[in-house]
Amino acid sequence: MSSASPLAPSVPASVPQPTGGSTSVPRWGEILRVQALTVSLLTKKVTPDQLFSHVVEGAADSLGAHEASLMLVEGDELRVVSVREAQRHLTSYRQPTPIGDGVAGLVARTGTPVLLNEGDDLSRFPNLAPKGRRIQSALSVPLEVGGRVVGVLNANRLAGGERFTQEDLAVLRLFAGTAALAIEQTSLLQRTQTRSRALETLLSVAEAFAGGVEPATALVSVMPRLGAAFHPTQALVFLGAGERGRLDAVAGWTPKTGAHGATELPNTGLLVTGEVARAFESREPTWLRNVLPIEDDPTPWGPLPPRLLIVPVADAQTLSRCALVLGWDEPDFALPSEDLRVLDGLARQIELALSRQDRAAAAGALEAEMAQARAHLVEAERLATIGQSMAGLVHDINAPLTALITLAQLIHKEASEGTSRERAELIVEAARRAQRLVRELLTMARPQPPTFESVDLHALLRAAMDLERSQCSVSGIKLVADFEPDLPRVTADPHRLGQVFINLLVNARQAMDAAEKGNAITVRTRRRERSVEVHVSDNGPGISPALNAKIFDWFFTTKPLGEGTGLGLAVSREILLAHGGNLRLEDTPGGGATFILELPL
Secondary structure, eight states, rough: OSSSOOOOOOSOOOOOOSSOOOOSOHHHEEEEEETTGGGGGSSSSHHHHHHHHHHHHHHHHTTTTTTEEEEEEETTTEEEEEOOOOOOOOOTSSSOOTTSSSHHHHHHOOOOOOEETTOOTTTTTTOOOOTTTTTEEEEEEEEEEETTEEEEEEEEETTSOOOOOOHHHHHHHHHHHHHHHHHHHHHHHHHHHHHHHHHHHHHHHHHHHTTOOOHHHHHHHHHHHHHHHOOSSEEEEEEEEOOOOOOEEEEEETTTTTTEEGGGGGEEEEEEEEHHHHHHHHOOEEEEESOOEEEEEEOOOOSSSSEEEEEEEEEEOSSSSEEEEEEEETTOOOOOOOHHHHHHHHHHHHHHOOOOOHHHHHHHHHEEEEEEEHHHHHHHHHHHHHHHHHHHHHHHHHHHHHHHHHHHHHHHOOOSSHHHHHHHHHHHHHHHHHHHHHHHHHHHSSOOOOOOEEEHHHHHHHHHHHHHHHHHTTTEEEEEEEEEOOOOHHHHHOOHHHHHHHHHHHHHHHHHHHHHHOEEEEEEEEEEEEEEEEEEOOSOOOOHHHHHTTTTTTTOOOSSSTTOOOOOOOOOHHHHHHOOEEEEEEEEEESSEEEEEEEEE
């Protein structure tokens, strides 16, 4: 066989053979052990590298494989993040693999697992490099979360070893499902921690400038937070009016030396020419292709790193300009887009602080932002803790359901009586329905990129009402639809709009339950001249005038502690504003509350 894995370098033929090869006896004890391999990681803080290594080692051990590797999807490519090889460290496959190329690339594109043995036809795998008959048998399975492929898990047995079986493939797929949840949760937690670090960095700017200290001194105090958040090899800050086309270095930082001020950088300046000038014109963080135009003495820490990012503060016409320069040793280093947005926000914060106009108003605004940043940081940490705990619950539900489906399918296959087979089918159907609910929970918790398309509002509203109907029935609340015929379609993001509809229905039901008042929620649609309106009305307790001005504020809630985050209506309004519409509150005639959604045609 040519190959079926990204693991390629040759190894001697005398590779020791793994024990515990496949047998015809079902290995349910092993399957359950595989299911439990990652459960502890879902409720513990581990680094991504630790998790990746755990996944690879667990896959290899559970299958008795000589080699295993984990690849994650990054855009249109697969990147190897962890390997377990037969003898020596692998380096030739560290470069990304285009999705669609080779075995793993095809698995990532199609979401279909592959089992290959020596002698199989490999012509269906595009751009597959030959491996010199070193692999006897190979498995490659997708890692899927919420219906999308996030990576590929591979396992090999080398020449002279036993061949993998369909049962081995089932075990690896089972392990991949659990591993995918762990990887996704670690990624979510890491993004939350990144946002917390970003808030801390923004907070440091407000604290540094709030006391009215000189800008150069304030920028020096910001450097440690900047280094901790983005981990550069070196960072510099340049400041000046720029009349001579030059900004003077006023602060610097490296991991070894820490932060330094202008006295350690007496003759270092940045020339505002070429790429630097264009960065100020665009007012966006910009990766430099050429050498940074430094004038006079270089930095006291030696040459600048090869990978440089300049973050301009203010535009070319501003009297006082500033530039942040961050450098990394890796020539191909790239920051995630979210981190670039954080740096852009940091630049806007510094620009505000450096403004020479209305210093008193600027200081007041910074103080308010500092308090808000502190509150958001506390809330972000609380939500991260809740999300981390929920991950364990999600796994505790999903893992036994997967085992239950596998066992029920085996019963169905081996049962001789029709009644037993029918009961096994009912078990599989019920378990899969429960799994769909778990996937929907993960989808709601995971941020989704906006996708605008032509949307049937009535279909979205019916789906939201169907999801809430059973809860309303238990509470004795009637759901009424009053839809205008021939309502035109709108251009919208169906996922986010559905989130708004469900949130409003849940809020109305919970308000009536808490007050023990009201028995109906009415959803109306109406066409206006240039817009479409959706009215969600209830005949419950209503909302007092004193709360009307706060109802859409972030983190404001009237629910008891622990039952509400104060984010639902604020997020819903932001979603409508992003659609070019609006969300407003009115009183319901006869009592109750009415939320009106406006969407442009």
